[in-house]
Amino acid sequence: MATQNPFENKSTSDSYQSTDLVYSTSAKAILNVFAPDLLQTHAQVVDLGAGTGVSTAEILKYKPAKLTIVEPSMAMLENAASVLGPGIEYIHSSAEKMFEHFDSNVDLIYACNCFHLFQDLASVLASISCTLKPKGFFVFNLTSPAFRFDTLTETQKLAIKANRDFYSALNQLSPNDVLAYTSDLLQKALDGTQTQVYFKDQLEQIFPSVGINLSNYQEQDLEYPSVIQKNIWRMMGQSFTQDQEALSKIIEAIELPSNIAFKQAVFVMQKV
16 A cells, blocks of 8 residues: 655645635634733744645734744645745745754744644654744644543544544555554544554643743634535545545435534743
């Protein structure tokens, strides 16, 4: 089975606008935790893993003095630039190499819906620490199944089950180790047997190794229309199969409530 990064796929990047609502909903909720205090006009801000710039557009509403996008996918970075235009610095880089573009002078690094994608967490945390100035902040979020919550509502579990069914069926159509891992992780989230996921106490213990401590933490209950979930599945599915008819049948066969409920954990970390 082949390993594939769907975010390097141009068609996936181009279709992200069909899922903007879920990412903007998540971004707005994250910004509500810290933006009034941290996103001030003098701040130098980095939007790490910004994708097509949905979260960046929300940050811009607070008018930071300097805003930089750091994104490893050139296709998504180009899409962000075409939408957001000039006045923003665009850097094509992985999170691990981000520090090479700065001089320990960043006030705030913001990472919306991408922390779970970091492959080498130790290197990423070291890079973040080197990029931030003293007393600078790193803000990120995590959702299930990548994050282990103590409790989930029944409607949140229904969303996880629907995603499990989709990725399992897609893996049967087009076998891939990414899809197999994803469906297995979703099943473990339902079973409560997650072991290879993040949890709050673990992250509180890891970050101090690079001189970063927890400043604020919140869990938020959010939702978005189920049609957006289908758009997400179609966007992801096209990166793994060319059989659009079979993909449509998989998506339509999965029952969904009118709204998809999900929970996100928001971490505000500060460098000492």
